[in-house]
Amino acid sequence: MTVTETETADEAVEPDVCTTGEAPHPQPDGRDRYTISEVAAICGLSAHTLRWYERIGLMPHVDRSHTGQRRFTNRDLDWLGLVGKLRLTGMPVADMVRYAELVREGDHTFPERHQLLVTTREDVRHRIAELQETLAVLDFKIDTYAAARRLPERPERTA
Amino acid sequence: MTVTETETADEAVEPDVCTTGEAPHPQPDGRDRYTISEVAAICGLSAHTLRWYERIGLMPHVDRSHTGQRRFTNRDLDWLGLVGKLRLTGMPVADMVRYAELVREGDHTFPERHQLLVTTREDVRHRIAELQETLAVLDFKIDTYAAARRLPERPERTA
DNA sequence: CGCTTGCTTGGAGTGCACTCCAAGTTCGTA
DNA sequence: TACGAACTTGGAGTGCACTCCAAGCAAGCG
Known part of the structure; x- marks a missing residue:
């Protein structure tokens, strides 16, 4: 029940948001744009792996700076948190990609996501x-x- | 404390035996020599994998028939049961091989086995x-x- | 005896999840 | 502005745990 309190509660229920029920990602100084190495340090994955996750569709297209460098958001961090939990379960990456696709496809995939x-x-x-x-x-x-x-x-016994 | 009752209790404590505390392997008709495909069916591993386990030293040298075919014992089955449990923990095969080596090396490896x-x-x-x-x-x-x-x-709601 | 099925071996191949490489661009600081 | 660290890309490489292959031997049955 400890729902995100910093969130602008303009939407009552939004399951495709990346929240995991825990507090949203600690925002060190209110930032919302992280470089790939910062994210790697925060979530314990390598920068290689983060790029690979994006390539295979496990990340929902990361924003870029005007020069083309990745800028991850707090939302991305939350998504990675969920992915990390799913990974702990031993879920294959392909299944997580499937889930990410369902999220991208929109609200009509709620039942399938729920089932998954x-x-x-x-x-x-x-x-x-x-x-x-x-x-x-x-x-x-x-x-x-x-x-x-x-x-x-x-x-x-004496030795 | 449900120690194997069919065992000739000439040794009081024998930790390197394959027993897992559960009943020893169900012996369908008192047999003690199983072919590789029987063992595969019993423990859910493929015959390929069983041969591979032996090759890498994860099985303690399986007995052979006079024509060179593998004949697994109930003791082998029990060992495979333990290996299966350890595998569930995500322990790398290399670590299980290490444990198997310690068992082969004899009683003086008790402390290291215990620690592992x-x-x-x-x-x-x-x-x-x-x-x-x-x-x-x-x-x-x-x-x-x-x-x-x-x-x-x-x-x-009506749909 | 011939046939099918199962077993033997060493070695090669597969699938997964990263992990790294090379060559080039950009960032941050002195 | 110069320089090293960090970033970009597609593609290739790695390590693990199997998984399969080819060629040949063995066992049971009509």
Whole structure:
């Protein structure tokens, strides 16, 4: 419910906006135009990767300065935040590009976007469950090693 | 504590055994020699991948029939179960090979193995936390789309 | 015995997600 | 204005984890 409070609330609901429900990107000094290396530093991707994301359509066409250099906006940063989260889920880049295309296509793709996110959410829940099973296995094996350390076959308790 | 009951309990603690704390592999009819395609069907890896695992040292040298064909044991199946779990964590194959080497090297590698598993466990906990954050973001965005559906910009409630 | 299916090997090929290169342009500061 | 750092592009290269191929051997069946 901590919705962006700095936003001009002229639109009530706009799901294609890049917001993730977290505070919008920290705007160090109210700026809204970042160079590629600044963005790389902020979001942890390389400049190479950012250019590549744009080339393949995973970024919604970044604005340019009058000399042709990229100038990323806070909105771009928010989008990259969402992309980063989706990437953590293991979603293939191609699927994220698909989502980006749907956003560009306009409001009539809301249902498909909704469906894509719901499916992804199920995947994430499944992965969490898998990881928790794995955690149990690791706990078991770590206990086993700890037990072996307490009861060594050749006692070396003094060493 | 549900340790293998079919095992000749001549060793009290044996961490390098492949057991994962779960029941040992279901032995359909008490067999202990499986062909490569049977193992592929059981553990969901391709025969190609199983051969590759052996080649790179991720399998502890599979036994052969008198004509040179692979014959996997229940113990191999259990090891593959552990490998599968570790793979789910995103652990690189090279690290799993390292673990397999430690197992082959003998008991004196217990501490390093223990450390490797503890580190992996921390990674897994971290990934679970990341995924849960991602889940929160997905919930937020899905809610947003659901709200957009309830309040469409061009009302089409009858359609 | 012949046929089909499955297994063996080393090595080559694939798909993904970057990651880097070369050659040229622009920015910021001394 | 000069200079090094940062930026631009298309295209090529890298590393990982498989995935497949070709040529040949082996097993079961009519």
